[in-house]
Structure formats: C-alpha cells, structure tokens
Amino acid sequence: xxxxxxxxxxxxxxxxxxxxxxxxxxxxxxxxxxxxxxxxxxxxxxxxxxxxxxxxxxxxxxxxxxxxxxxxxxxxxxxxxxxxxxxxxxxxxxxxxxxxxxxxxxxxxxxxxxxxxxxxxxxxxxxxxxxxxxxxxxxxxxxxxxxxxxxx
Amino acid sequence: xxxxxxxxxxxxxxxxxxxxxxxxxxxxxxxxxxxxxxxxxxxxxxxxxxxxxxxxxxxxxxxxxxxxxxxxxxxxxxxxxxxxxxxxxxxxxxxxxxxxxxxxxxxxxxxxxxxxxxxxxxxxxxxxxxxxxxxxxxxxxxxxxxxxxxxx
Amino acid sequence: xxxxxxxxxxxxxxxxxxxxxxxxxxxxxxxxxxxxxxxxxxxxxxxxxxxxxxxxxxxxxxxxxxxxxxxxxxxxxxxxxxx
Amino acid sequence: xxxxxxxxxxxxxxxxxxxxxxxxxxxxxxxxxxxxxxxxxxxxxxxxxxxxxxxxxxxxxxxxxxxxxxxxxxxxxxxxxxx
Numbered sequence: 001x002x003x004x005x006x007x008x009x010x011x012x013x014x015x016x017x018x019x020x021x022x023x024x025x026x027x028x029x030x031x032x033x034x035x036x037x038x039x040x041x042x043x044x045x046x047x048x049x050x051x052x053x054x055x056x057x058x059x060x061x062x063x064x065x066x067x068x069x070x071x072x073x074x075x076x077x078x079x080x081x082x083x084x085x086x087x088x089x090x091x092x093x094x095x096x097x098x099x100x101x102x103x104x105x106x107x108x109x110x111x112x113x114x115x116x117x118x119x120x121x122x123x124x125x126x127x128x129x130x131x132x133x134x135x136x137x138x139x140x141x142x143x144x145x146x147x148x149x150x151x152x
Numbered sequence: 153x154x155x156x157x158x159x160x161x162x163x164x165x166x167x168x169x170x171x172x173x174x175x176x177x178x179x180x181x182x183x184x185x186x187x188x189x190x191x192x193x194x195x196x197x198x199x200x201x202x203x204x205x206x207x208x209x210x211x212x213x214x215x216x217x218x219x220x221x222x223x224x225x226x227x228x229x230x231x232x233x234x235x236x237x238x239x240x241x242x243x244x245x246x247x248x249x250x251x252x253x254x255x256x257x258x259x260x261x262x263x264x265x266x267x268x269x270x271x272x273x274x275x276x277x278x279x280x281x282x283x284x285x286x287x288x289x290x291x292x293x294x295x296x297x298x299x300x301x302x303x304x
Numbered sequence: 305x306x307x308x309x310x311x312x313x314x315x316x317x318x319x320x321x322x323x324x325x326x327x328x329x330x331x332x333x334x335x336x337x338x339x340x341x342x343x344x345x346x347x348x349x350x351x352x353x354x355x356x357x358x359x360x361x362x363x364x365x366x367x368x369x370x371x372x373x374x375x376x377x378x379x380x381x382x383x384x385x386x387x
Numbered sequence: 388x389x390x391x392x393x394x395x396x397x398x399x400x401x402x403x404x405x406x407x408x409x410x411x412x413x414x415x416x417x418x419x420x421x422x423x424x425x426x427x428x429x430x431x432x433x434x435x436x437x438x439x440x441x442x443x444x445x446x447x448x449x450x451x452x453x454x455x456x457x458x459x460x461x462x463x464x465x466x467x468x469x470x
Contacts, residue, residue, distance in 0.1 A: 014168075014172065015168075015171050015172060015175060015184075016166075016167075016168030016169055016170070016171040016172035017168055018168070019167050019168040019171050019186070019188070020166065020167060020168035023167060023188060023190060023243075023245075024243075025243075026190075026243075027192065027193045027242050027243055028192060028193070028194060028195070029190060029192065030189060030190055030191075030192035031187070031188070031189060031190070032167075032186075032187070032188040032190065033185070033186070033187050033188075033263075034171065034184075034185070034186040034187075034188070035183070035184070035185050035186075035256065035259070035260065036171070036175060036183070036184040036185075036186070037182060037183060037256070037387055038175060038178075038181060038182055038183070038184065039182075040179065040180060040181065040182035040254065041179045041180070042180065042254075043180070052386070053310060053311050053314075054386070055308070055310055055360070055363075055379060055381065057363050058360055058363040058364075058379065059386075061363045061364075062363075062365075083386065083387075090179050091175075091176075091177075091178075091179055093175075094387070095386070095387050102192065102194075104187065104189070104267055104271075104298075104470070105264075105298060107187070108187065108260060108263070108264050108267075111185075111260070112257075112260050115256055115260075115387055118386055118387045119256075119384070119385075119386060119387040120383075120384060121365060121384065122384060122386045122387065123310065123360070123379075123381060123384055123386070124384055124385065124386025124387070125310060125311035125312075125381065125382060125384065125385055125386070126385045126386070127311075136311055136312045136382070136385075137385045138385070139382070139383035139384065139385050140385075146256075146257060189470055204469070205393060205394050205397075206469070207391070207393055207443070207446075207462060207464070209446050210443055210446040210447075210462065211469075213446050213447075214446075214448075235469065235470075246470070247469070247470050256387070267470055270469055270470040271467070271468075271469060271470040272466075272467060273448060273467060274467060274469045274470065275393065275443070275462075275464060275467055275469070276467055276468065276469025276470070277393060277394035277395075277464065277465060277467065277468055277469070278468045278469070279394075288394055288395045288465070288468075289468045290466075290468070291465070291466030291467065291468050292468075
C-alpha cells in the first residue's frame with residue numbers, strides 16, 4: 001500500500017499480518033518502523049481485561065491528521081494506523097502504527113510522532129478491569145511532555 | 153521470548169511471523185517497536201539484487217553487544233535481532249530489530265539504538281547488483297553521525 | 305446543540321448525550337458549561353469548575369474560550385488515554 | 388598471525404586470508420600494515436596509506452595504534468554498510 005490508511009475497529013488484528021501486508025509492493029521503502037501497543041498486566045496489579053471507549057468520528061479525523069503530518073514532516077512513503085476499541089484481553093494488540101520511508105530515521109520518527117500525538121490527542125479512554133472491579137486509567141503528564149518534543 | 157536473541161542467517165525470514173513470535177507470552181510488554189530493513193530499488197538507479205558479505209564471528213559478537221547495551225540503557229524486557237547475509241532480491245527483508253518494553257519510548261529507543269550502531273559498527277558490506285554490473289555500497293557519513301546521538 | 309459525554313463523565317452523568325437549547329448569551333464552550341451548571345444540579349455536581357477535562361466542537365479539540373460558531377456538537381471528556 | 392580481508396579489499400587482493408609470520412618489531416596494527424606494504428607489492432598497491440578502512444583484532448574493532456597483544460587474527464575491511 002502507499003499513502004495513508006487509518007482504521008478504527010473492535011475486532012482483534014494480527015500484528016504480523018499487518019506488517020507483511022504493509023511492506024508488500026513498496027520497492028522504494030528501505031525502512032519500515034512498526035509500533036505495536038499491547039494490553040499489559042503488571043504482576044503487582046494484574047488486570048483481567050481492558051475496555052477502550054472512543055469518540056468514533058473525532059478519533060478517525062484526529063488520527064488521519066497526525067498521520068498526514070507525519071508523512072509531510074518526515075517525507076514518508078506510507079503510514080498505516082490501526083486502533084481498536086471495546087473490550088480486549090491481556091496480550092492482545094490495541095494499536096499498531098507502521099511507517100515506511102527510504103531511510104531509517106524517518107521511519108522511526110514517523111511512527112513515534114503519530115504515537116506521541118495519539119496518546120494525548122486521540123479521543124480514546126482506557127478502563128482497566130481488575131480483581132477489584134473496573135477503573136478508568138488516568139492520563140499521564142509524561143505523555144503530554146513526550147508530545148511536546150516535536151514542536152521544540 | 154525474554155532476554156536477548158541475535159541470529160545471523162542466509163535464509164529469508166518472514167517479518168510478520170517474527171513480530172508475532174516475539175510478542176507472544178510477554179504479558180508485561182505494553183510496547184513493541186520493530187524496525188525492518190528491506191532491499192530497496194530506486195527508480196533512477198534500479199538494482200536487481202543485493203549481496204551482503206559479513207564477518208560471521210565478529211558480527212554475532214558486535215550485535216549481541218549492541219543488544220545488551222540497549223537492554224541496559226532503556227530497561228527493555230526483550231530484544232531480538234535477525235540479520236541476513238548472502239544474496240537477496242528487491243523487497244526482501246535484510247534485517248529486523250524488535251524491542252519490547254513496558255513503555256513506548258523505551259521500545260522505540262531500544263530498536264533505534266541497535267540499528268544506529270549496527271549500521272556503522274557491525275561487519276556487513278553491501279554490494280548492489282544493477283544493470284551495469286555490481287558495485288560495493290559506500291559508507292555514509294550520516295550513519296556515523298546518527299550513532300553519535302546516543303553518546304551526547 | 306448536542307452535548308456528548310465520554311468515559312467517566314458519561315458514566316457519572318448517566319447519559320451519552322443531550323439536546324440543549326442555548327440562550328443567546330451563551331457564546332463559548334465555557335458559557336455552555338456555566339449554563340449547564342446553572343440549570344442542571346447533576347452536571348454541577350459531576351463537573352465542578354475545578355474538574356480537569358477537555359472539549360471538542362464538531363470533532364475538533366478546542367480551548368474553553370473558543371466561540372461555538374456554527375458547531376452542532378460539543379463533546380466533553382476526560383484527558384485522553386489511548387494508544 | 389592470520390590476516391583476513393573483506394568486501395572490496397578481499398576482491399582486489401584476490402584473497403580471503405593469509406598466514407603471516409611477524410618480525411619482532413611489528414607490535415601494532417599499523418606495524419602489520421607497514422610490514423605488508425614492504426613485503427607485498429599487491430598489498431601496497433591495493434591499500435596505500437591514504438586508504439580508508441577499518442581493522443579488528445579477534446572480532447574487536449580497534450584503532451591502528453592498538454598493540455597486537457596475543458591476538459590470533461587481524462581483520463582488514465572497508466567501513467561497514469550493514470543494516
């Protein structure tokens with residue numbers, strides 16, 4: 001594929017299949033950087049599931065905008081984002097960002113840029129289901145700081 | 153898998169399968185960053201194949217060292233590197249680095265760190281086979297500069 | 305105007321969205337909030353002035369002093385935690 | 388000591404490696420190169436002093452002034468272009 005693709009879906013996706021589909025037929029892409037975000041459970045605070053609420057139309061628009069910005073800023077050949085919503089189990093993928101470029105650093109920067117903005121500005125909210133019930137995850141100041149590195 | 157894995161092989165590998173095997177059974181890994189380097193052909197200077205020569209024992213040792221440094225420096229849960237040698241066609245994968253961490257930036261930095269060092273300090277040499285015969289690829293000053301960002 | 309709520313704000317208000325007729329003096333996002341606090345006890349209780357939240361007009365993130373313009377939808381939600 | 392060659396250096400010298408008896412006054416990597424240039428016309432032609440290349444002693448990258456120590460192998464090759 002070439003260009004920009006953004007998909008928001010409830011269904012689980014296969015991280016590896018996405019990588020292979022993305023890299024197919026891109027003879028000019030010497031470099032592909034992929035970020036996969038997974039449902040994580042810490043031993044000290046195990047969770048049973050993650051529920052992700054979202055604002056569908058706004059999420060689609062925002063992510064398309066970050067993806068376009070990344071393409072323009074880092075001269076990417078293609079970028080693809082898949083983000084899930086709904087309920088997921090530990091170990092399942094939540095989000096995957098793939099950036100293709102002629103050069104390595106551009107691919108890394110493209111995927112990293114989209115993830116940084118996505119974390120703070122895409123309308124998704126995580127609710128963790130643990131042994132003691134469900135609770136909403138609080139936003140982290142660190143994510144806000146990470147985003148700001150691109151505008152320095 | 154957990155820990156460090158470095159494989160140097162002539163056989164082609166499946167980029168997606170590697171990602172799926174790597175992410176399996178890592179409940180604490182919330183973030184996986186993957187870099188895939190592919191044989192690239194530019195329209196203005198098309199190539200038919202790439203031949204990669206290497207120094208086997210030294211390549212294995214050097215890459216294991218970069219991988220260990222990345223784990224220590226960025227507190228990674230696991231890192232895996234697969235690098236090919238021999239002859240490959242356009243579009244085939246040359247190298248893949250995968251880094252798993254609890255957090256996104258550490259995963260990106262881990263994969264990026266290994267790639268930067270690998271480019272300049274791992275004993276591999278590229279020979280491009282084009283319409284006008286084969287020629288050795290020259291080292292780029294840019295790669296040397298990229299590596300130095302980690303020691304600033 | 306349609307007001308939409310998300311995440312814990314939606315849960316505590318016990319509503320996804322509501323239709324709201326706005327008086328003429330309601331010109332910004334902040335004005336809508338003040339208006340809702342004045343006419344709706346539940347809203348005033350769940351979203352007191354010190355609450356940290358974010359707002360969007362027709363799918364665009366906005367500051368509280370942004371004029372409503374011709375927007376049809378105002379979304380109110382906690383800071384995002386996606387990715 | 389075994390001297391190993393890689394990439395275009397290997398091709399132009401037309402050899403992968405060679406066994407070399409070193410005189411006592413050859414103590415560093417640079418000394419080996421000077422010695423080879425003195426005894427081997429092909430080597431002197433392919434690797435004149437201004438050549439940009441790198442060297443490793445027993446799988447470790449080294450500078451040219453590094454003493455040979457107990458190393459068994461010296462590898463000589465162009466700057467790397469992997470990844």
